Amino acid sequence: MAKPSDSFKQFDYSLRPSKQVERKIMIEVLLRLSTAGCDISEYAYLGFGSVYYVDFIMFHKYLFIDTMTCIEWGDVAKRMRFNKPFKFIELKLGSLSKHIPRISRQQKLLVWLDYDRPLDEEMLQDIDGVSSRLGRKSIFVVTTDARPKLPKDLFDLEAKSLAQREAITRDTYNGWFNQYVASPVTRTTVSGTHVAPLFYEAILERIRQTLTRRSEGLQFIQLFNYFYADGAPMLTVGGLIGTDEDRKALGATGILAHEMVRTSAEPLQISVPPLTVREKHWLDQRLDSKLTPAKLRFELDDRLLKNYVKFYKEYPAYMEALL
Amino acid sequence: MPTAAPLVETHLTARADPSKAFFVEMLTRDIALSVCILDLIDNSIHSLIAEFDLDVSEHLIAGTKAQKMKAVIDVSFSPHEFKIEDNCGGVSIADAKEKIFLFGNPVNDKSEAGLGVYGIGMKRAFFKIGKDISFKSHTTTEELEIKIDVDAWLEKPQDWTFPFEYARPKKTSVGGTHIEIKALHSITSEQFGSKAFNAILKDRISRAYALFLKAGLRIRLNGTDAQPDFPELAESKGLRAVRQLTKEDGVEILIMAGVSPIADKTPRGWYVFCNGRLVLDADKTEKTGWGLDSHPIFHAKFNHFLGYVYFRSKDVRRLPWTTTKDGIDRESPVYQRALSDMWTLGRPILDFLNDLYGDVREESEPEHDLFRAAKAVTLQKIAGRANRLFEVKLKKEADDTPVSIQYKRSKKKIKQIKEAIGRSSMSASRIGEYTFDWFYDRNCK
Numbered sequence: 001m002a003k004p005s006d007s008f009k010q011f012d013y014s015l016r017p018s019k020q021v022e023r024k025i026m027i028e029v030l031l032r033l034s035t036a037g038c039d040i041s042e043y044a045y046l047g048f049g050s051v052y053y054v055d056f057i058m059f060h061k062y063l064f065i066d067t068m069t070c071i072e073w074g075d076v077a078k079r080m081r082f083n084k085p086f087k088f089i090e091l092k093l094g095s096l097s098k099h100i101p102r103i104s105r106q107q108k109l110l111v112w113l114d115y116d117r118p119l120d121e122e123m124l125q126d127i128d129g130v131s132s133r134l135g136r137k138s139i140f141v142v143t144t145d146a147r148p149k150l151p152k153d154l155f156d157l158e159a160k161s162l163a164q165r166e167a168i169t170r171d172t173y174n175g176w177f178n179q180y181v182a183s184p185v186t187r188t189t190v191s192g193t194h195v196a197p198l199f200y201e202a203i204l205e206r207i208r209q210t211l212t213r214r215s216e217g218l219q220f221i222q223l224f225n226y227f228y229a230d231g232a233p234m235l236t237v238g239g240l241i242g243t244d245e246d247r248k249a250l251g252a253t254g255i256l257a258h259e260m261v262r263t264s265a266e267p268l269q270i271s272v273p274p275l276t277v278r279e280k281h282w283l284d285q286r287l288d289s290k291l292t293p294a295k296l297r298f299e300l301d302d303r304l305l306k307n308y309v310k311f312y313k314e315y316p317a318y319m320e321a322l323l
Numbered sequence: 324m325p326t327a328a329p330l331v332e333t334h335l336t337a338r339a340d341p342s343k344a345f346f347v348e349m350l351t352r353d354i355a356l357s358v359c360i361l362d363l364i365d366n367s368i369h370s371l372i373a374e375f376d377l378d379v380s381e382h383l384i385a386g387t388k389a390q391k392m393k394a395v396i397d398v399s400f401s402p403h404e405f406k407i408e409d410n411c412g413g414v415s416i417a418d419a420k421e422k423i424f425l426f427g428n429p430v431n432d433k434s435e436a437g438l439g440v441y442g443i444g445m446k447r448a449f450f451k452i453g454k455d456i457s458f459k460s461h462t463t464t465e466e467l468e469i470k471i472d473v474d475a476w477l478e479k480p481q482d483w484t485f486p487f488e489y490a491r492p493k494k495t496s497v498g499g500t501h502i503e504i505k506a507l508h509s510i511t512s513e514q515f516g517s518k519a520f521n522a523i524l525k526d527r528i529s530r531a532y533a534l535f536l537k538a539g540l541r542i543r544l545n546g547t548d549a550q551p552d553f554p555e556l557a558e559s560k561g562l563r564a565v566r567q568l569t570k571e572d573g574v575e576i577l578i579m580a581g582v583s584p585i586a587d588k589t590p591r592g593w594y595v596f597c598n599g600r601l602v603l604d605a606d607k608t609e610k611t612g613w614g615l616d617s618h619p620i621f622h623a624k625f626n627h628f629l630g631y632v633y634f635r636s637k638d639v640r641r642l643p644w645t646t647t648k649d650g651i652d653r654e655s656p657v658y659q660r661a662l663s664d665m666w667t668l669g670r671p672i673l674d675f676l677n678d679l680y681g682d683v684r685e686e687s688e689p690e691h692d693l694f695r696a697a698k699a700v701t702l703q704k705i706a707g708r709a710n711r712l713f714e715v716k717l718k719k720e721a722d723d724t725p726v727s728i729q730y731k732r733s734k735k736k737i738k739q740i741k742e743a744i745g746r747s748s749m750s751a752s753r754i755g756e757y758t759f760d761w762f763y764d765r766n767c768k
Contacts, residue, residue: 101567101667101671125616125618128617128663206616206617209616213663214663215656
């Protein structure tokens with residue numbers, strides 16, 4: 001079993017600007033689902049809180065969800081209890097696999113498996129398990145680190161050359177993902193900086209196969225396919241578990257064409273630049289689709305600038321507060 | 324291009340009549356002899372269920388004790404003949420006339436409990452075994468005999484009947500059936516002469532009908548009673564098996580899983596039953612999902628994984644069994660849904676076994692304590708509980724519990740260390756402790 005990561009020790013979750021943009025655009029889309037008969041405030045939330053519980057706080061405040069379960073399998077029981085922001089959050093210590101059988105098909109759920117490690121076999125089992133339990137109209141979101149990295153506790157790759165590491169990664173990925181992807185994983189696939197298309201295909205196909213097996217006429221109606229990097233490249237895939245009728249209802253409301261919704265394999269790039277307060281204000285005053293890096297008074301990559309223009313409303317502003 | 328001649332006859336039909344050779348020579352190829360004999364035993368048990376309304380899995384699911392089955396099924400064979408005799412209620416003249424010799428059950432047949440599904444097993448078994456068949460049966464009020472001379476029957480391709488030798492009233496206290504087959508096929512005769520075949524068949528009977536044998540049914544094979552062979556789950560305080568009963572489309576599905584006792588050295592896996600009859604035995608293959616859907620391949624560390632799945636229905640056609648009953652209809656939606664639950668519920672058990680046999684033995688001491696303390700529990704007891712998940716409650720170890728560390732380094736390097744610290748007589752394991760403490764004192768204190 002993979003070991004719990006302690007990435008929360010390295011940075012404050014809420015300070016990652018692209019991640020924060022992701023949470024906010026997800027909220028925007030989820031709120032709009034009510035027009036298609038999915039009132040998100042009636043849902044229960046299931047996720048990994050970490051000691052900051054950022055998603056829990058935001059989903060309670062902005063989606064009005066007040067039935068929440070937090071799964072934590074790290075060895076930080078006291079910190080998790082101590083930091084729990086609201087009494088109604090139910091904290092479940094232990095692995096997700098232990099909790100999956102408790103998922104009720106009757107309760108509409110928003111589940112966000114927000115992993116901080118790259119896709120592996122165990123996560124695919126989690127995805128399989130959750131997809132096999134979720135009831136109709138539940139929303140299922142999976143986030144994964146998109147780098148082609150194998151778990152350190154299972155693979156000792158430190159002494160290996162780059163070529164050997166890539167070959168082992170390719171072979172392992174072929175073993176893990178061959179039943180989900182159309183063509184075999186190659187050295188070229190795993191030598192890049194990220195394998196988001198591979199993980200996207202595997203996650204989607206895993207969910208699809210599980211839903212088909214249930215033979216209840218359920219399908220995965222994709223809403224999110226986001227890609228960003230606050231440091232590590234990350235991939236988020238999410239959607240509604242619904243019937244053909246639900247798909248039509250969503251289509252009729254126009255949600256599927258919303259600019260923050262991605263129903264295809266082409267991800268929405270949501271990486272935003274870290275900006276100083278002065279830079280942010282300067283940009284905000286001049287926001288315009290014609291703004292180019294040449295017109296700026298400071299250096300900024302063209303793609304990041306475009307993304308800032310697109311997501312300035314969701315861009316988080318941080319100031320030090322002396323508490 | 325010449326145009327096709329216009330179709331003159333508008334009522335053309337293609338022939339699709341059955342051929343007797345298909346039943347006699349083809350269908351029998353796909354089935355092992357031992358499985359055919361189980362088919363005949365299934366028929367006897369089916370009569371028993373119909374006659375006395377006995378349902379062993381109903382009792383298992385309810386956790387109640389089944390009414391004692393008093394019947395005996397006696398199977399015997401030699402290289403010259405095969406016999407199966409039972410006192411399971413027998414077949415009525417009407418059923419023999421209209422039903423049990425049909426090739427395939429009519430689809431509109433009313434739903435029925437028991438073990439008979441497809442209406443093929445008994446005839447297939449006859450043809451697999453030999454050419455001269457006598458089928459005698461009696462109920463409490465009448466008796467009958469049907470004889471089948473397979474060669475003669477094959478010579479009359481249009482005749483799809485088997486004549487009665489007699490069919491008459493007769494009063495007896497208990498009904499039963501007696502089948503005798505002679506003129507055995509040479510391969511069958513060879514197998515019937517082999518001790519190994521006898522042993523294999525006995526094993527299969529002991530497992531396939533374990534629930535029925537436990538409920539009191541006797542199955543004798545060449546004069547010896549088969550004993551139920553049934554692995555049990557182990558539990559201790561803090562280690563409890565999962566139990567889940569659900570109902571899907573008229574089929575009850577009972578899943579029980581956990582670990583087998585530490586003394587049980589047989590690699591287990593999944594045991595799948597339909598109406599009490601075992602259809603998958605200690606399965607470790609893709610049939611029960613091992614190695615599929617990102618589930619692990621069965622591995623020696625999972626030897627103690629033990630799972631039971633019982634499908635039960637009043638309508639046998641809803642159950643996910645194949646015509647040979649030694650497999651499962653994997654495409655069936657009922658089975659697919661059960662499979663999904665089997666893995667969702669079973670995964671914490673595999674997690675436990677993974678932890679139990681992790682890389683560092685000392686780290687899994689709490690798991691080993693639980694496992695060692697676990698004792699076999701009867702299935703009835705687990706089945707009789709309310710639904711519950713697999714439970715592992717580990718005693719948390721104190722942080723200062725010693726853990727041993729083992730590793731290898733070259734003699735040359737160890738010698739160099741000895742020289743560096745000026746202790747030439749120090750043992751290698753002491754060097755290990757010394758260097759560990761050296762690092763700890765400087766970096767962690």
